[in-house]
């Protein structure tokens with residue numbers, strides 16, 4: 001089970017920015033939670049390119065939803081969070 005070649009998930013295409021109309025490669029993961037919709041430990045994630053990180057985190061930040069901004073290559077999907 002620990003073989004690095006064994007992956008039950010199909011390889012995902014290169015992740016792209018979640019900003020509307022943007023197709024740049026994602027560099028950042030924005031983890032957020034809407035307390036009126038989600039349990040506190042739940043994390044929704046948006047992806048952002050370098051250019052849209054500020055815009056997207058502000059959008060979430062003013063609503064009080066933003067929890068974390070992490071580099072995509074350092075992001076670890078929390079246990080029990082939603083599947084894509």
Ligand SMILES: [Zn+2]
Nearest residue numbers: 017022049052
């Ligand atoms: Zn973008």
